[in-house]
Amino acid sequence: MNPNTTTHAGTFLGIGIAGGLAEMFSAWLQGLIGAAGCRSISEGQGKGLVFIIIAMGIVETVGLFGFVFLLLVLPK
Amino acid sequence: MTALTFLGQMGIVLMLGLAAFGSSVGIGMAGQSAAGAWGKAGKAGKQLNFTYIILLGMPISQTLYAMIVMNKLGQVLQNSEIVLANAGLIFGIGLATGLGEMLSAWMQGLIGAAGIRSLSESEGKGFAFLLIAMGIVETVGIFAMVFLLGMVPELPAAA
Numbered sequence: 001m002n003p004n005t006t007t008h009a010g011t012f013l014g015i016g017i018a019g020g021l022a023e024m025f026s027a028w029l030q031g032l033i034g035a036a037g038c039r040s041i042s043e044g045q046g047k048g049l050v051f052i053i054i055a056m057g058i059v060e061t062v063g064l065f066g067f068v069f070l071l072l073v074l075p076k
Numbered sequence: 077m078t079a080l081t082f083l084g085q086m087g088i089v090l091m092l093g094l095a096a097f098g099s100s101v102g103i104g105m106a107g108q109s110a111a112g113a114w115g116k117a118g119k120a121g122k123q124l125n126f127t128y129i130i131l132l133g134m135p136i137s138q139t140l141y142a143m144i145v146m147n148k149l150g151q152v153l154q155n156s157e158i159v160l161a162n163a164g165l166i167f168g169i170g171l172a173t174g175l176g177e178m179l180s181a182w183m184q185g186l187i188g189a190a191g192i193r194s195l196s197e198s199e200g201k202g203f204a205f206l207l208i209a210m211g212i213v214e215t216v217g218i219f220a221m222v223f224l225l226g227m228v229p230e231l232p233a234a235a
Contacts, residue, residue: 051129
């Protein structure tokens with residue numbers, strides 16, 4: 001077995017769970033904003049696509065932070 | 077490796093996942109509210125309000141606060157003896173930071189969602205008060221970060 005795996009087992013499991021949580025909820029809530037955005041565009045006669053994309057981009061950023069920061073603490 | 081070390085290592089990284097969860101939920105709630113308000117404005121033929129973006133983007137900062145504590149604890153991770161001796165403390169710091177940032181972001185998003193509705197109904201009045209209200213819950217996240225950074229075990233000075 002890779003000695004890195006046995007020395008940093010907790011870190012690896014933690015990164016797995018934390019990364020999973022971050023990406024799961026980022027995607028989930030992005031979908032919810034998207035759903036609300038579709039209704040908004042439909043009711044607002046096509047207005048506001050840019051704002052909806054910005055709002056979805058902000059929650060996308062949380063997902064990006066989740067994986068980048070966890071990559072940084074990945075044991076070498 | 078002991079179970080204690082394992083627990084300490086997990087605590088360090090779990091906080092980021094919890095904080096990202098809170099940020100996502102907060103932004104998601106405020107984002108849905110903003111979409112509704114934009115739809116209402118579009119239907120009425122009014123110009124769409126950009127200030128909603130400021131309110132819905134605020135809960136993102138809590139993920140960064142958790143990252144700061146995680147990086148500080150990540151340096152402690154290099155010293156396995158300190159991790160073993162302070163495993164409970166390290167796991168506790170991870171859990172407390174994660175919870176503090178998660179709920180701070182979540183509740184900030186709830187205030188943001190309610191604030192967007194308030195702005196939409198009052199035609200833009202009260203933005204400063206909403207920013208202050210959201211700033212107060214942001215402060216809780218900053219307190220959690222700063223006070224828990226103070227609890228991080230010291231590394232021995234390099235010889």
